[in-house]
Amino acid sequence: MGASTFVTRLSQTNDPMWQAEHMRAPYALREIEVTEPLVPIKLASDEGGAHVLLRYRGRPVGRLWLDHAEHGSEIGPETLARLVAQSAAATIAARAIEDDLLSDISTSSTTPKVCIAICTRNRAELLRRSLAALVAMRDGRADQEPIVEILVVDNAPTDDRTRRTAFEFDEVRYAVEPVPGLDLARNRALSETDAPWIAYVDDDAVVDRFWLSRLAEGIRTAPEAGAFTGPILPLELETEAQLRFERAGGFGKGFDWERYGPERWGDRFYPTSAGRFGTGACMVLSTKAVRALGGFDEALDTGPPLPGGGDVDMFYRVVRSGYPLIYLPGLLVHHQHRRDMRGLRRQYHSWGLSVLALCRKNSVFDPPMRGRHRWLMAWWLRDTSRRLARALLGRGPHPPQLVLSEILGGFQGYFGEYRRSEARIAARKREHGL
Amino acid sequence: MRPPAPWAILDVDLARPLEALRAPPEASGILVVFRFRGAVLGFGSLLPCELPLSTGELARFSARTVAPIAADWLRIGNGYDTPATGVRSQRTADVDPLLTGSVLGRLDRVFAERRTRPAHHTASIVICTRGRPDALESCLTSVAPEIARGREVLVVDNGPDPQTEAVVRRIEGARYIPEPRPGLSVARNTGIAAATGELVLFVDDDVRPEPGWADALVQAFDHEAVAVACGLVLPDALEEEAQIAFQYDLGFGGMGLVPLCFDWSFLQGWRRGVPVWEVGAGANMAVRRSTVLRLGGFDERIGPGAAGGCGDDSEFWHRALFNGATIHYEPLSIVRHQHRRQWDDLARQAYGYGFGHVVALFAQSARDGDPGDLARTFLTMPSWYAGRLRRAPRRWLLGEPDRLLWSEIRGYLSGVSRFRLFVDAFRRKR
Numbered sequence: 001m002g003a004s005t006f007v008t009r010l011s012q013t014n015d016p017m018w019q020a021e022h023m024r025a026p027y028a029l030r031e032i033e034v035t036e037p038l039v040p041i042k043l044a045s046d047e048g049g050a051h052v053l054l055r056y057r058g059r060p061v062g063r064l065w066l067d068h069a070e071h072g073s074e075i076g077p078e079t080l081a082r083l084v085a086q087s088a089a090a091t092i093a094a095r096a097i098e099d100d101l102l103s104d105i106s107t108s109s110t111t112p113k114v115c116i117a118i119c120t121r122n123r124a125e126l127l128r129r130s131l132a133a134l135v136a137m138r139d140g141r142a143d144q145e146p147i148v149e150i151l152v153v154d155n156a157p158t159d160d161r162t163r164r165t166a167f168e169f170d171e172v173r174y175a176v177e178p179v180p181g182l183d184l185a186r187n188r189a190l191s192e193t194d195a196p197w198i199a200y201v202d203d204d205a206v207v208d209r210f211w212l213s214r215l216a217e218g219i220r221t222a223p224e225a226g227a228f229t230g231p232i233l234p235l236e237l238e239t240e241a242q243l244r245f246e247r248a249g250g251f252g253k254g255f256d257w258e259r260y261g262p263e264r265w266g267d268r269f270y271p272t273s274a275g276r277f278g279t280g281a282c283m284v285l286s287t288k289a290v291r292a293l294g295g296f297d298e299a300l301d302t303g304p305p306l307p308g309g310g311d312v313d314m315f316y317r318v319v320r321s322g323y324p325l326i327y328l329p330g331l332l333v334h335h336q337h338r339r340d341m342r343g344l345r346r347q348y349h350s351w352g353l354s355v356l357a358l359c360r361k362n363s364v365f366d367p368p369m370r371g372r373h374r375w376l377m378a379w380w381l382r383d384t385s386r387r388l389a390r391a392l393l394g395r396g397p398h399p400p401q402l403v404l405s406e407i408l409g410g411f412q413g414y415f416g417e418y419r420r421s422e423a424r425i426a427a428r429k430r431e432h433g434l
Numbered sequence: 435m436r437p438p439a440p441w442a443i444l445d446v447d448l449a450r451p452l453e454a455l456r457a458p459p460e461a462s463g464i465l466v467v468f469r470f471r472g473a474v475l476g477f478g479s480l481l482p483c484e485l486p487l488s489t490g491e492l493a494r495f496s497a498r499t500v501a502p503i504a505a506d507w508l509r510i511g512n513g514y515d516t517p518a519t520g521v522r523s524q525r526t527a528d529v530d531p532l533l534t535g536s537v538l539g540r541l542d543r544v545f546a547e548r549r550t551r552p553a554h555h556t557a558s559i560v561i562c563t564r565g566r567p568d569a570l571e572s573c574l575t576s577v578a579p580e581i582a583r584g585r586e587v588l589v590v591d592n593g594p595d596p597q598t599e600a601v602v603r604r605i606e607g608a609r610y611i612p613e614p615r616p617g618l619s620v621a622r623n624t625g626i627a628a629a630t631g632e633l634v635l636f637v638d639d640d641v642r643p644e645p646g647w648a649d650a651l652v653q654a655f656d657h658e659a660v661a662v663a664c665g666l667v668l669p670d671a672l673e674e675e676a677q678i679a680f681q682y683d684l685g686f687g688g689m690g691l692v693p694l695c696f697d698w699s700f701l702q703g704w705r706r707g708v709p710v711w712e713v714g715a716g717a718n719m720a721v722r723r724s725t726v727l728r729l730g731g732f733d734e735r736i737g738p739g740a741a742g743g744c745g746d747d748s749e750f751w752h753r754a755l756f757n758g759a760t761i762h763y764e765p766l767s768i769v770r771h772q773h774r775r776q777w778d779d780l781a782r783q784a785y786g787y788g789f790g791h792v793v794a795l796f797a798q799s800a801r802d803g804d805p806g807d808l809a810r811t812f813l814t815m816p817s818w819y820a821g822r823l824r825r826a827p828r829r830w831l832l833g834e835p836d837r838l839l840w841s842e843i844r845g846y847l848s849g850v851s852r853f854r855l856f857v858d859a860f861r862r863k864r
Contacts, residue, residue, distance in 0.1 A: 035533050056533075085529040089509070092529060094501035096537040097448075101493035104451060221490025257494045261484035265463070266435040268832075322483075 023244060024048030024068070027237035031055060032064075034084055034092060038077040043068050050075075051237055051246070054088050056095050058210045059330050060231065060255050062088030065247070091255050091329075098257075102221070111146040111216050112196040114284070117189035119153045119182055120203035124161040126336070127152070128168070133206045135169045145216045146197070149173065153189045156180035179432045181425060182301035183310040190287060190295055198290070200311075202281040205335040206235055214330025215284060222259075226289040226323020227315060229278020230331025231255060241344040242337040248397035251279045251335060258327040260319050271319045272359065272369060272376040278325075280311025282333040289323045290314070297361075299422040300354070305412070306421040307346075309354030316362060320369070345405045348398075352409030355380060357418040380410065435834065436682070437463035437481060440673040445469050448496055448538065452489045457482035465672060468500045470538065471545045472646060473766055474666060474691055475500035504541055505532060506692045548766060553652040555632040557585055557720070560625030562618055563639035564592040564739070567601045569772060570639045574605050577637060580648050581607040588628055592621040592739060617739035619732035619746045626726055634726070638717040641769040642670060650767035651720040659697070661725040661759035662751060664714025665767030666690070676780040677773035683838055684780075684787055690714070694763040701755055707795065707810035708752065713761055716747030718769040729753055735855060736794050743783075743790025743845065749798050756802040784838040788845025791815075793852055800859035811850070819843050 028050040030041055035057060041050055049067040053060060064083050066075055116134055120127045131150070138148040151173045152166040166174040177188040190198060197219065201207060218228050232251035237243050246252075253276060260277060264270040271277075290296075293314075301310035319325050338344050356377065363373045388403045390396040442461035446452070448470040457464065464485070466478035476499040480487075487495060508531040531540065559577055563570045570589070581587050587608045591598050594612035602610040613624040626634050635651055637643060647665060654663035666689065672678050701708050726732070729750075737746025751761055774780055792811055799807035819842070826836050 034529065081529065089505045089529050089532060090502040092532050093505035093508070093537055094497045096532060097501055097504060098494055098497035100536050100538045101448065101452065101497060102490060105489045105493060221488065221494065224488075257498050259484070259487075259491060259495065261481065263481050263483050265437070265479045265481055268435050324484075 023240060023247070025238060025240045025243045027051050027243060029053070029234065029237065032080065032084065033058075034061070034088070038080045038084075040077060041066060041075045041080065043073045043075075045073065048243075051234060053233060054084060056088075056092045057099075059095050059214070060208075060233075060332050061091040061095060061329075062255055063233070063252075088255075094256065102217075105221075111144060111219065113149060114146040114197045114199055114212075114215065115149045115151055115189070115193035115195035115287075116199045116201055117151045117153055117186070117193075118201055118203050119155055119177075119185035119189065120162055121155040121180070121185075122158060122162065123203050124165045127162060127203045128165050130201065130203050130206055131165070131169055131172060134201070135172065137207060137209070137212050141212055145212050146219070148212065149193065149195060151175060151189055151192055153177055153185040153192075155182065155185040179428055179434065180303060181298055181428070182303075183296035183298045184425075186301075186310065187295040187298065190290060193287065196287055197284055198287050199284040200280060200282075201333060202335065204235075205232070205281045205333040207282075208330075208332035208334065210330060211332060214328055214332075218284075218326060218328045218331065222324065222326055224324065225326045226286050226318040226321070227278075227325045228284040228328050228331055229253075229315070229325065230282050230328050230333065232279050232281050232333055232335045235334040235336040239339045241339055241341045244397060245337045245344055245347070250337070251281065253278065253327065255329040256327075257329060260325040260327070262319060262322050269372055269376050269379065271316055272362070272372045274312045274316040274319075274358070275355070277312070277315035277319070278327060281335050282331060283311060283314075284331070285314070285318070286323065289318060289321070293317050293321060299418060299425045300357075302421055302425055302428075306353060306357060306417050308350040309358050312354065313358055313361070316358070320366060345402055348402045349405040349409035352384070352406035352411075353413040353417060354409075356410045356413030357421075358413075360414060360416075361418045377414070384410065436479075436678070439675045439678055441465055441678060443467060443669065443672060446492065446496060448475070448500070449542075452492050452496070454489055455480075455485055455487040455492050457485040463672075465669075466499075467668065468496055470500070471542055472644070472768070473545055474668070474768065475503045476691065503691045504537055507544055508532060508537065508540055545766070549646070549649070549653075551653040551656060553649055555652055555655055555722075556630070557633040557635055557648065557652050558625075558629035558631035558723075559585055559587045559635045559637060559648065560622070560629060561587070561589045561637045561639055562592055562621040562625060563589060563598060564621075565595060565598070566639050567595075567597040570598060571601045572642060573637060573639050574601065574608060576642045576644075578605055578608075579645070581605070585648065586630060588625055590621040590625045590628075592616060592618065617734055617737060619734045619737040620739070622746070623731040623734065626721075626723055626731065629723060632723055633720050634723050635720040636716065636718075637769065638771070640772045641667070641717050642772070643718075644768045644770065647718070647767045647769055650764050651718075654720070654762040654764040654767075655722060657760065659758070659760040660762055661722050661754045662713075662761040663720045663767070664761065664763050665718040665720075665769065666765045667715045667717050668768060668770045670770040670772045672773070674773075674775045674777075676775055676777045679838065680773040680780055680783065684784060685711075690763055691765050693765060696751075696755060696761040696763070698755070698758065705806055705809065706814045707799075707804065707806040708755070710748045710752045710755065711791075713748070713751050714763050715771075716744075717771050718767060719747060721750075725754065725759060726750075729757060733794075733797055736790060736797055738786065738790075743786025743788070743793070743849075745790035745794025745797075749794040752794075752798040752802060756798075756804075781838065781841045784841035785845035788842040788847075789849040790845075792846055792849025793855060796849075796852065796856035797859060800856050800863060808856075815846060819846065 028047050030050050030052045032052055033055050052064040054062040134150050154162045154176045166172050175192050177185040234246050296310050297313050300313055338347055359373045359377050363370045384407050391398050391400040391403045441463040442458040443465045445467050464480045468476045478499045588611055589602045590611045590613050592613050599610050602608050611628050613621050635648055651663045669681050696713055732746050733749050736749050795807040795811050822836055822839050829836050
């Protein structure tokens, strides 16, 4: 898990929202369906504010941050209407026009099977919640939606809790990947299924209730795609760490449809800034494409000291090999962010690490892109040092420690972490007699 | 970071069933123009490797691209009002029009209603030309239907030659007016003097108007205060490097997609001159004849031909605004402009832009008394060029050199050398 959102984070400026009163957890999570009459949003006295997901006929179109300090404990319909119009009018129009245009187009009604894989390790409680949502979605599927196969991949388990949790549900398949490593587990899932599409959902993520129908629409209009990704929104905002993470951009990549090809107009870094493509917490891949690419890179996502990057690496390779990657705003999952600041620091460390480790890796394996990787590294250095300077001045979203751990991670990644990880994973496989 | 020439321009009409979008052969860049009921709702840029797009994917791409403009159109209201203060307008905070019924259906009604507004005024169409009989011929062919509808068409030949005359004589009902004194402003004034309509629609000889362009401009004069209306100018072709650079580096105006209203409030709050060039482009412009005559016509010291470059149109807009007139920008009036294909022509144009801009700033500053225009000449523009100079080596290393910079700076400097123009005008005014 864990991709980089450095592109979104760049856009943060000296917003007053980083001041302490806007960082008072917990935040309530609410939703507004904009086609229905607006009702006031009430905040309890201990809530620092509300994170409101805006939907248009069920499709996510935007979100609002409503601070207790700014809006008081009750936000009336007029204020809400104004905020909705400001932040989501164009996106609502986009969804409405999309509906108009797509309704005139006949697409094939056959929907191929989707295998939903959850790769997990010793987190039975989280897995149960995630599975419950998936099973409910599978059992409630409409006729034109894909047949769903749910697969739990247990990665190097130390006990049988994951196994027992998986069998609490009907028709959930279970597989074990004995060698520890997230991308080993992902490849195991790939070899366990014959479905043309495989969706990876993190065990700490819960799929949205419209996830499957949005995916079905996406596959129907773009059967040639190599990958689909979507937005990740918070499942809870109970702690300061979660709030800071989400306010700094989180995993969010907006609510606009995007289609990424092998090149992009006017983008000097493309496709090296692969963090923009999406996040491994929710990705749907064409099994044909992934198999043609040789599966996930098992030297990534090995847990510390190289705990991330497999998803971003896959997106990069999908796009480079000419398969379109499509960002579907409806492919929404709700993700439980790290609760404590230590976890958050590790997250940032792993981002820096995986960005630079991938840069080094792909400079070697993809020579035509070497120049662009160099550009990205130069940009990264400039961006992180600027953010560090701002953090030291007490501005910007992060305390200096977070930026510092990202920079340290970056240096570690630059100086050979990928090669070391390759050696480690080879040794790990030998241990397991592979 | 844009693809090299040639580019293809593809129109996608959202009112018709979509077809899969395929890359035209040999194009290294594709500019997609999204049209709906004649209006332009957005531009998309694609690389050939991103194509083909299936109909479904094209639908999603279209929806995302046109949504902001569609939302603006619907929130403007019933199609009669325009955002009040031009470029810095506040959007109305209402999302309701987007929520009921089909957005495209509502948009269709907005456009239909807008197009059935009354067009009381009589209008003359004036084409100023100089030594380009071929371009003029295709322009006249597109304008000819207006003759049948009772509008007079005058061609002012600003360098009279028999070939041009022959082209005009072939079109029945078009009048040929020779004007030997050089200068686009001179030609425009001659056209205005000879025209009989209440409004004068100016068309450059290198544009091709789309059907309905004239009515949309005439309808924009719905109020007595409206003195000028400008319309949308689309590139006709982007096949040469010079054409692409003209469109995107020289900042050719007139590409707005929602109606705008420029009035007294637009003049407020600028310290470095009012950015009148944001109003539109002189290649598609209509003026109220009585107002032009009252304000003394176009300034014959400025503009292509006489002084060189540009600025004849924007200087007049400036004068009109300072005299209390209103200018409308009307995106339903669309012409396609043929950009020059030769790099030399473009370099000359860049020189002229630098030059004409400064001369226009001098003239309007002396006449309308806005010191901001002088601040713009002597502070803003030098620092803008300095910034470009500073970035030039890096851009050169990146393989995207700023090739027009030198021409523009030369034009700027020779413009500054005409400072006498400001002094004389200022004295005369005192």
